[in-house]
C-alpha cells in the first residue's frame with residue numbers, strides 16, 4: 001500500500017530560492033527511504049514541506065498524498081491532526097526541539113493527550129513505556145532536557161515521534177550533532193523501531209553510506225531535484241547519475257582496498273537555488289556533460305527496468321550499462337575538489353537571504369494565521385513554522401518578512 005506519494009513538488013522560498021523542483025517520490029507502508037545530497041540540495045525543505053512546516057510566504061506546488069489525502073489541500077485543523085498521528089519528524093538538534101522548562105515525560109505525554117484523547121494517567125504510563133522502548137528508564141520522565149546527554153535527548157525525540165503511532169517518521173539528519181558511537185546507536189534504534197512497528201521512514205542525510213546501510217531505497221538530490229532513485233544498494237554501489245556516482249565514490253567501502261583510491265570529490269559547489277544554471281543544473285560540474293546539457297534538462301526516467309531505478313541524466317536509460325562505465329571513468333578522473341570550476345551558472349552569490357520580494361504563489365506553506373497557532377510546547381512537529389524551521393537548522397531567513405506579508 002502506498003503511504004506517501006509526492007507528485008511534482010515545487011518549493012520556492014520568499015526571495016526566489018527554488019529549493020525543491022519537480023520532485024516525485026513514493027514510499028510504501030513500512031518502507032525506508034533515504035534522501036541524500038550535499039548541503040543546500042533541498043533535503044530539509046522537502047521534509048518540512050511534507051508536514052507544511054515551511055515559513056509563511058513560501059510557495060508550494062504539486063501534491064503530497066499521505067495515505068491518499070493531499071496534505072497541501074488540507075485545512076489547518078486537519079494538518080495539525082496529521083502531524084504526530086499520521087507523520088512525525090525527528091530533527092537534528094533535540095535541544096532546540098525540546099522545551100527546556102518542561103519535564104520530558106510531560107512533553108512526550110502532550111501529543112498523546114492531544115491526539116489520542118488519553119487520560120493524564122494513561123498518557124504518563126505510555127510516556128514511560130515509550131522511554132523504555134528507546135532505551136531510557138521510565139523514571140527519566142521527570143528529568144528536564146538539560147539533565148540528559150545529547151544522545152538521550154535524541155532518544156526522547158524518537159519516543160515523541162512514535163508516541164501517536166504514526167504511519168510515517170521523517171528523520172532529518174537525526175545524528176548530526178552526536179558523536180560517532182552514539183550516532184550508530186541512534187540510527188540502529190530508529191531502524192529497529194520503525195521495522196518492528198511497520199512504520200514508513202524517510203531518513204535524510206548527506207551520508208550515502210549510512211543511508212545505504214539503513215534504507216530500502218535511496219533518492220539522491222541535487223539543486224532541488226531528485227537525480228537518481230532506486231534500491232539503496234544499487235544506487236550506492238552502481239549509481240547511474242554522475243552526481244550520485246561521485247557522491248557515492250566519496251565514501252570508502254570497508255574491506256575494499258580499491259576504495260581508498262576513490263576520487264577526491266567533485267569540484268565546485270551546488271548552485272544558488274535563486275540563480276540556477278540553464279539546462280541540467282549539474283552540467284557546470286559534470287565530468288561527462290554534453291553540449292546539450294547546458295540547455296536541456298533531463299527528466300527522471302527509468303534507467304534500469306529490473307529494479308525500477310530512475311535517473312535524470314542524458315547518459316541514463318537505453319544502453320545504461322555502457323553509459324555507467326563512461327560516467328565512472330570520467331568521475332574517477334574528475335578534477336580534484338580544490339580545482340576551480342568555471343562558473344557557467346551566473347550563480348555563486350550568497351544563499352537566499354529571504355527578503356520578501358516576489359514570492360506569490362498558488363499555495364503558501366503557512367498560508368493563514370492559524371499556521372502559527374498553538375501547538376504542543378516543545379514539540380517540533382506541532383510547533384509553529386518558525387520554530388520548526390529553526391529546529392531543522394534551515395535558518396529563519398524570510399520568516400518574519402513573509403509573515404508580515406500575510407498578516
Ligand SMILES: Nc1ncnc2c1ncn2[C@@H]1O[C@H](COP(=O)(O)OP(=O)(O)OP(=O)(O)O)[C@@H](O)[C@H]1O
Pocket residue numbers: 013014015017019037038039040041042043044045046055206272273351352353354389393394395396397398399
Ligand atoms: N527560510 C529560507 N529562506 C530562503 N532560502 C532558504 C530557506 N531555508 C533554506 N533555504 C535555501 O534553500 C536551499 C535548500 O536548503 P535545505 O536546507 O533544504 O538544504 P539541505 O539539503 O537540507 O541542506 P543541509 O544538509 O545543509 O540541511 C538552500 O540553498 C537554502 O539556502
